[in-house]
Amino acid sequence: MNFRVNSQTNNRQVRYAVAQGRVSSEDQRRKGVSLDAQRHNIEKWSTDNNVVILKESYFDHSAYRGLDEEQEFLDLIEFAKNDRRVSLFLVDEKSRFARSRYTRIVYEEELRRAGVKIHAVSEPNYDTKTVHGVWMDGISITKNEAMSIEIAYHTRKGMKENVSQRDQETGYCYKNGGPPAYGYKHVRVTRGKDRRGKDLVKLIWDIDEERGGIVRQIVIDYWLRKKWSWKMIRDWLNGQSIPSPRGGLWGISTIREICIRALEGEYTGTAFWNRTGKDMRGGGQKWKDPEEWIVVEDAHPVIISPEELQELKAERGPEMEKRKGTNGTGVPKNMNSRWLLSGLNAMGEPFFRCLNGDDHSFVGNQVHEYLFYICNKYKNYGPAGCDKPLWIKKEFEKDVVNAIIERFTDERIRELVEQVNGQLAIDQNDFSEARKHIEKEMDKNDRETKTLMEAIKSAGAKGKIILLGELESLAEQKDALVAQMGELSKERPQIKPLFESDIKNKIKSIEKIMESGTNKDKRDIIRVFIHSIEMDPGTETAHINFFADPFPTKIKTGNLKDLPVRIFDGGDTQI
Ligand SMILES: [Zn+2]
Structure with missing residues (x-):
């Protein structure tokens, strides 16, 4: 049993509609929005979709007068609500229905209750269920976006403050956490006590001698001096049974990452924060705009000397730049x-x-x-x-x-x-x-089902069949509910x-x-x-x-x- 009107009914079936076109003063500035253009679009769509227009109204609506006052608009709404045949209110674009979204929502809701759907023939139509959601969306998207921009801004500020603190003994920066770059290790240092007498523990990076040596071999010995390709370096590392940063075999992407970090100066003491993050609009991990990065020099000990870095940039930099083809961030300039x-x-x-x-x-x-x-x-x-x-x-x-x-x-x-x-x-x-x-x-x-069950118990054989049939339809109704x-x-x-x-x-x-x-x-x-x-x-x-x-x-x-x-x-x- 389906008491609901199925909106997906066949297009061949004749449907009835009213149509409205509207221009306002600012529309004079744009192309393709004249009343004639709107009428043309609506009529073409109606013919294509087997829709008969029972009443139409095309008017010039001067700016900043509430649409509610527009008699033609109100007449058309009334007609659409009262003529039982009408199921569509046609406009070229949704914005042609009412000037303000608010008016649109109010009248769209009134029409919806009368079984009339606003249909824009030249743009995708949202489900009427979410019609006010469309407007609300605007607000909540605005709200959410503004908020995430603000959060990003404050996070960055907070990070900046933390990393600008340097360790008194080593002179290096305190780290915000996260795994150290391959070649380094985390060192926890105790720096005094807090007000409650607990040790103040800070995180800094130190060189992992063995891995630091491998970084030098990869970047300086083979990539820079011997001009090896990453593939050759990979095969050499795996041939030596040197475990990769995560254990197991080396892949090209890991070697590329080490080489890029070297070029960026990370192995020469430069620290980066806030370089990646979730896309604000819900995408995956991605590189942030370079202007948002937090870059601190002399933040940790040096594996590759500044002189070596200069050489590396001169030798390998241009090639890397070319390979990327963009500004390297994936963010349009x-x-x-x-x-x-x-x-x-x-x-x-x-x-x-x-x-x-x-x-x-x-x-x-x-x-x-x-x-x-x-x-x-x-x-x-x-x-x-x-x-x-x-x-x-x-x-x-x-x-x-x-x-x-x-x-x-x-x-x-x-x-x-x-x-x-x-x-x-x-x-x-x-x-x-x-x-x-x-x-x-x-x-x-439920009540009817119970009554019916009682009746079935005491009914004769013939009556039972009829009652069971009724019981079945009650069960169907229940499913529908x-x-x-x-x-x-x-x-x-x-x-x-x-x-x-x-x-x-x-x-x-x-x-x-x-x-x-x-x-x-x-x-x-x-x-x-x-x-x-x-x-x-x-x-x-x-x-x-x-x-x-x-x-x-x-x-x-x-x-x-x-x-x-x-x-x-x-x-x-x-x-
Ligand atoms: Zn111009």
Whole structure:
């Protein structure tokens, strides 16, 4: 028994829909979003998918007026809810349904309850189950990313403090733990007592004579002087029955690692920390940006002398550089660029765009001492590429950061938190209502089953057959209820309530990171908040498109001196 409408029904079946197209003032700046283009996409999709449009509305929606006031929008919603045939509300892209995500969620939920699904014909459609999750995702991703950036920042700071302490007797640095490089061994030294009278134990590296000798043979004797390949070195080591760092046979990767460490100066006393870590977005182990590394010289005893290192770098360095083909970190160069606005946004799209003609990006440029952004088309092709170039001072970055900070006033934060948590409460309530309903049905099923069992006991042979049939259908119903309950728990909103302090801390972290973070931190934190920046050379205006933003208001960030650019329009929400 399946009481649920199966959404995977055959496409051949006729379905009914309403359709809406919308443009707003800022859309005039972009291509392919005209009402005609939207209508064309929707009609094509409908024909392809056997969908009949019963009512449609295409309107020009001027900026910053709440969609709720738009009569055409409300009429279409009402129609969709009341005409029982309608199962789809068609738009070209989800952003065409409602301006703010908040409005979208509220009406999408209303439609969902009436059995109408919003369908965007030109972009992937999220499951309606998670529709408000889509918005919440925006918030929680923002929150999580900001937090991990902050944690990384503080960890680095803490490590730096620890390793900058040097041992009074040996002059070497204290280590943060982790296995020593092959050739060294950990030595625990007692350095006085703590306040409770317990020995203070610190960790330093000393040379492991035997292994240190092998490092010298590998790197200096064979790799540097005899110009042996790693393969030859491997075969020699294994031929000598010298155990590898982990015991057993030597592999090329281990030898390569020792040679690279030697080139980096680790065997000449240089210590590195914070070079690898889990990818922030949940990937595997990877190399961090070199700017995040903590590098300390004379941190431990020398196995390879500075003179030998010079020779090694000169002899073997260029070849290693070539082999890698990248900057050796696996991190694209511009991720740590001093140009905070160049490159891509969090979704992998151009971040800082010039809207003159085809969409193109701004790139950093330097002429003498003057640092500025210029659109890449002008930079590459001159006026033929972009005929309205804007030169934007690098200091514009500060205005962007200020726009973020000013955006989140206490009042706005409170409003945001209320909206998010209010929506969350509605969702939780929906969930518990549905759960109660299923539990009630299950109780009923149990009671009926019991009654039926009693009846079967006292029934005659013929009656038994009929009753057993009924019992079977009750059992089937029970299975269906259990399955529904299971599905419901999967749908349960997993998002935790938002606190004002979360957002406030995040705002504080921007200021901190902008003061003393790495370029990568700065680039990341800006991209946590801002989807993109669009420069309109026609009006000489910067439009900052924020993520997850329920506030359709303008922000004035002031004029830029010496620049033909004004920024005042911070209200866009483009996802
Ligand atoms: Zn341009």
